[in-house]
Amino acid sequence: MTRDPAPLSEVPVPAERRRSVVVVGAGVVGLSSALWLLRAGHGVTVVDENPPVDGGDYRRACTFGNAATIAVSACLPLATPGIVRRVPAMLADRRGPLAISWRDLPGMAPWLLSFLKASRPAEFDRIVPVLGRLLRLAEDGHASLMTESGVAGLKRSIGCMHLFRGEAALRAAEASFALREREGVRMERLDVAAVRDREPGLAPLYRGGIFFPDCYSIDDPHRYAEGLARAIVARGGRILRGRAAGIESGPDAVSVVIEGERLSVERIVVAGGAWSRRLAAGLGDEIRLGVERGHHVLFPGGEKLLATPTLYPEDGFYMTPLGEGLRSAGTIELGGLDRPPRALRTAVIAEKTRAFLPGLGAPSRDWLGFRPSMPDSLPVIGRSPTEPRVIYAFGHGHLGLTLGGITGRIVADLVGDLPPPIDLAPLRPDRFPRNPFRP
Numbered sequence: 001m002t003r004d005p006a007p008l009s010e011v012p013v014p015a016e017r018r019r020s021v022v023v024v025g026a027g028v029v030g031l032s033s034a035l036w037l038l039r040a041g042h043g044v045t046v047v048d049e050n051p052p053v054d055g056g057d058y059r060r061a062c063t064f065g066n067a068a069t070i071a072v073s074a075c076l077p078l079a080t081p082g083i084v085r086r087v088p089a090m091l092a093d094r095r096g097p098l099a100i101s102w103r104d105l106p107g108m109a110p111w112l113l114s115f116l117k118a119s120r121p122a123e124f125d126r127i128v129p130v131l132g133r134l135l136r137l138a139e140d141g142h143a144s145l146m147t148e149s150g151v152a153g154l155k156r157s158i159g160c161m162h163l164f165r166g167e168a169a170l171r172a173a174e175a176s177f178a179l180r181e182r183e184g185v186r187m188e189r190l191d192v193a194a195v196r197d198r199e200p201g202l203a204p205l206y207r208g209g210i211f212f213p214d215c216y217s218i219d220d221p222h223r224y225a226e227g228l229a230r231a232i233v234a235r236g237g238r239i240l241r242g243r244a245a246g247i248e249s250g251p252d253a254v255s256v257v258i259e260g261e262r263l264s265v266e267r268i269v270v271a272g273g274a275w276s277r278r279l280a281a282g283l284g285d286e287i288r289l290g291v292e293r294g295h296h297v298l299f300p301g302g303e304k305l306l307a308t309p310t311l312y313p314e315d316g317f318y319m320t321p322l323g324e325g326l327r328s329a330g331t332i333e334l335g336g337l338d339r340p341p342r343a344l345r346t347a348v349i350a351e352k353t354r355a356f357l358p359g360l361g362a363p364s365r366d367w368l369g370f371r372p373s374m375p376d377s378l379p380v381i382g383r384s385p386t387e388p389r390v391i392y393a394f395g396h397g398h399l400g401l402t403l404g405g406i407t408g409r410i411v412a413d414l415v416g417d418l419p420p421p422i423d424l425a426p427l428r429p430d431r432f433p434r435n436p437f438r439p
C-alpha cells in the first residue's frame, strides 16, 4: 500500500494550548486518543466502567474480541450499490452472515434508511476515497503507539486473504479490484492451486481468492489495550474505573458525571464505542449511531491449521490465527445493546469454521461484541455541534482496531486547536439529518 506522508508530528503543543481532558471509554479508540493527547502535552484522565487494567474483565469492550486484523485494504463501505436487492435473501437465510433483531426494528428504522441512502452509487463513490485516505494514514496512527506500549511483538505481518466459494462472489470481488487499486491497496489474485499451496489445512471449498500483503494481525487486541493503558499511566495519565452517567457544560468547564461526582475539565472526548449515542443525546446531539452485533468463537490449537487470517466474505467472518487459538470472528446482527447473545449465531460460525478447517477441535469460548456503526461506514470524529469543548470519536464499525490510532492523532489535533491531517467534514457528527424522512 502506498502511504500518504505522516502529516503530524509528536511535538507537544505550546503551553497555552495544553488542556485538561477526560476521555470517556477505554476501548482502542479512547486509549489511542489518550496516548496521543499525552504526547501533545495535555493532562488526561480516562474513565471506563471496565478498563483494561489490574486484570479486570474487559470482555464488554468491542476491542476485546474482534478479528484482530489491521485491515488497511477495507476501503469499501458496507452499503454497496445494489445491496437493497440482496438484503431480503440474506435475512431469509438463518445461517447467513446477516441477521436482524426484529423487535429492535422500529428503533433502527432511521439508521436503516440512512444505510439505504448511503448505498446510492453517488454516495458510494463519495465514501470510498474518504475511507481510503483514512486507511492510508492508519499505520502512521498506531505503529508508534504499539512500540511505545511495548507490544510491537504482537504484530503478525503475514497479510490477509479473502476466499470465495461461489463464482458470483469471486466475480464481484474482481470487479472491486480497480476501486481498491485506486485507493492504493496492493493485492494478489490467488487461483485454487495458490491457495492450496499457501494453506494446505483448508478444505478445498474455494474457487479462488485475493491476498492483501499489507494487512496484518495483532496477536491479542486485549494485550494491546493493556499495553496502551500502561503507556498512558507511564506518561502521567490517570485511568479511572467508573461509569460516566452524563456530560454537563458550564461557563468555565465541561464536566463528566461519574457516580454522582463531577469531574470538571477543559475538554471531554467521548469514545464510548456503541454506548456513545446515549452520552451524546444527553447533550442534545442526535447521532445516527447504530449497533452491529458480532460474535467470535475460539478454537484452542486451531492456529496450527491456518497461517493467514482468512475471510470468506459470503459467510461474513474472519478466521484469525492468534496465540490463544484460532479466533473465528464476525457476522452481523442488527439489534440493540441490551439483548442477550444468540446461540444460533455462534453455532453457525463454529459449524462453518469446522467445514473450512476439518482438523479443528472443540471451541472453548463464545463472545458477543457491539460494533459502533454509522450507516455510511465512516466514523464520527469531530466536535459536538452543541458543545464544541466536547469531541466525539466513535462509530468505527468494522474498522476500529485499524483506525483507532489515526483517530487518536486527529483527536489530539482537535483538542490542541491544530489543523487535522484530513478534511473532517465527511466525519461530522451531524452529517445525517435529524429527521430521516425529510428529503
Ligand SMILES: Cc1cc2nc3c(=O)[nH]c(=O)nc-3n(C[C@H](O)[C@H](O)[C@H](O)COP(=O)(O)OP(=O)(O)OC[C@H]3O[C@@H](n4cnc5c(N)ncnc54)[C@H](O)[C@@H]3O)c2cc1C
Binding pocket: 024, 025, 026, 027, 028, 029, 030, 047, 048, 049, 050, 051, 060, 061, 062, 063, 064, 065, 066, 067, 068, 069, 070, 071, 242, 243, 244, 245, 271, 272, 273, 274, 275, 276, 279, 293, 294, 295, 296, 318, 329, 330, 331, 369, 370, 371, 372, 393, 394, 395, 396, 397, 398, 399, 400, 401, 402, 403
Ligand atoms: C466480531 C468483530 C470483529 C471485528 N474485527 C475487526 C477487525 O478485524 N479489525 C478492525 O479494525 N476492527 C474490527 N472490529 C471492530 C472493532 O473491534 C471496533 O470498531 C472497535 O473495537 C471499537 O473500539 P471503541 O474504542 O470505539 O469501542 P469499545 O472497544 O467498545 O470501547 C468502548 C469502551 O467504552 C466504555 N464505555 C462506554 N460507555 C461508557 C460510560 N458511559 N462510562 C464509562 N465507560 C463507558 C466501555 O466499557 C468500553 O470499554 C470487529 C468487531 C467485531 C464485533
